[in-house]
Amino acid sequence: MHALSTFDFLLRLATGVFCGALIGVERQWRARMAGLRTNALVATGATLFVLYSEAVGDASSPTRVASYVVSGIGFLGGGVILRDGASVRGLNTAATLWCSAATGVLAASGKLAFAVLGALTVLAVHFVGRPAGRLLDQAPAAGTDPDAVVEANVHLRCDRAAESHIRALLLQSLTASGLTPTGLRARRETPETTSLRASLSVSGDIACALEQVISRLSLEPGVRDLHWHLDEEEDVNQAMA
Structure with missing residues (x-):
């Protein structure tokens, strides 16, 4: 296993921060609780944890640290989920934080292209899934079929x-x-x-x-x-x- 150079460290860290910030732009634009900085920091933290395991030279450590990141983000995501009467808010934001951490893990592992593709996929889900969800919400409910x-x-x-x-x-x-x-x-x-x-x-x-x-x-x-x-x-x- 080759030693992690300073250039590789900075390149992977920058990619992780960029992917998190890219996802956070959409959340900031929608005025959600976890915006640009929060998603960028989540991706940065995930990237740094995995980079540490890469830097110490333990071949099995990155995978183990990545699993800890996944569980740790679950607690962080739980903090943005709010109950408002009979409805629950913040589920999309929590899931987005989870995805930001995943892009950071990919970037720290050296899969830079995969990390960018992952961030773009998250953005596509937000931009395409929102109008698609509204379209499904307008579908006739059971017993209200206009043809019935x-x-x-x-x-x-x-x-x-x-x-x-x-x-x-x-x-x-x-x-x-x-x-x-x-x-x-x-x-x-x-x-x-x-x-x-x-x-x-x-x-x-x-x-x-x-x-x-x-x-x-x-x-x-x-x-x-x-x-x-x-x-x-x-x-x-x-x-x-």
């Missing part, structure tokens, strides 16, 4: 004298909202009131689709009761009755 079609019912109780007007207004409101009724049933409950039930198929956001209909009909003076529900909810209510 569900059956809904609109129930309405009105004055019997206003039955014809309310029925026409109900159909008009559904059509204006882009909804097509699949059935309409009228039932006279008492001599004074009539119950109307409109069945329809809805895709996408059900509440948004029926909001205008409910808002429009609720303003009519002849309407006494107005609500909507899914067919599944009606089945459950009938089973519990």
